[in-house]
Amino acid sequence: MTAPAVVLVGPPGAGKTTVGTVLARRLGVALRDTDADIEAAAGRPIPDIFVQDGEEHFRELERRAVRAAVTGHDGVVSLGGGAVLDAGTRALLAGLPVVFLDVALADAVRRVGLDAPRPLLAVNPRQQWRTLMEQRRPLYTEVARATVTTAGRDPEEVAQAVLDALGRKET
Numbered sequence: 001m002t003a004p005a006v007v008l009v010g011p012p013g014a015g016k017t018t019v020g021t022v023l024a025r026r027l028g029v030a031l032r033d034t035d036a037d038i039e040a041a042a043g044r045p046i047p048d049i050f051v052q053d054g055e056e057h058f059r060e061l062e063r064r065a066v067r068a069a070v071t072g073h074d075g076v077v078s079l080g081g082g083a084v085l086d087a088g089t090r091a092l093l094a095g096l097p098v099v100f101l102d103v104a105l106a107d108a109v110r111r112v113g114l115d116a117p118r119p120l121l122a123v124n125p126r127q128q129w130r131t132l133m134e135q136r137r138p139l140y141t142e143v144a145r146a147t148v149t150t151a152g153r154d155p156e157e158v159a160q161a162v163l164d165a166l167g168r169k170e171t
């Protein structure tokens, strides 16, 4: 059975999609981003799924997307920021090379401020992000084999730290 080379988890703004893209290029494999997979399967942007069907339904779609990504893919998988909230999704990550990309509030706010809309950060993003991180930090560390800090590192340096943390060499 195929298994992913690296699975990235972490809060919005940690750089999962960006660092996942770098890692995929450096390892010579494909990247799957479950946020993109969900949007392609649903034919709608994630904020619309949240508004029309609610977060619970979104987490179900996300669990399905994570299952498909980690069982049918040997490249890099980048998960949505809240994927670890779902116990079924966490169970799918057992035994996989999961890395938690950690990021400080100030960096995350700076990074996500101008990016695509994130429904859970729509109002008072600093406070929302802090609350999300308090709730999620134990879950990120529970599923992850290693934690990599992104502070003071550009995406290439973060990707190198991920490979080092997993004891992986580039091909």
Ligand SMILES: Nc1ncnc2c1ncn2[C@@H]1O[C@H](COP(=O)(O)OP(=O)(O)OP(=O)(O)O)[C@@H](O)[C@H]1O
Pocket: 010, 011, 012, 013, 014, 015, 016, 017, 018, 019, 035, 079, 080, 081, 082, 111, 112, 115, 118, 150, 153, 154, 155, 158
């Ligand atoms: N190490 C870094 N240094 C500086 N900027 C970064 C770094 N990593 C990512 N960024 C920038 O931060 C923004 C958010 O990155 P990205 O979309 O990869 O985050 P994410 O973790 O995938 O977020 P989400 O959970 O919302 O999908 C992007 O504009 C990206 O270019």
Ligand SMILES: O=C(O)C1=C[C@@H](O)[C@@H](O)[C@H](O)C1
Pocket: 011, 012, 035, 046, 079, 080, 081, 082, 083, 118, 119, 120
């Ligand atoms: O932090 C979250 O809960 C989310 C993060 C994004 O990656 C998307 O998966 C969605 O906007 C939810």
Ligand SMILES: [Mg+2]
Pocket: 016, 017, 018, 033, 035, 078, 079, 080
């Ligand atoms: Mg992303």
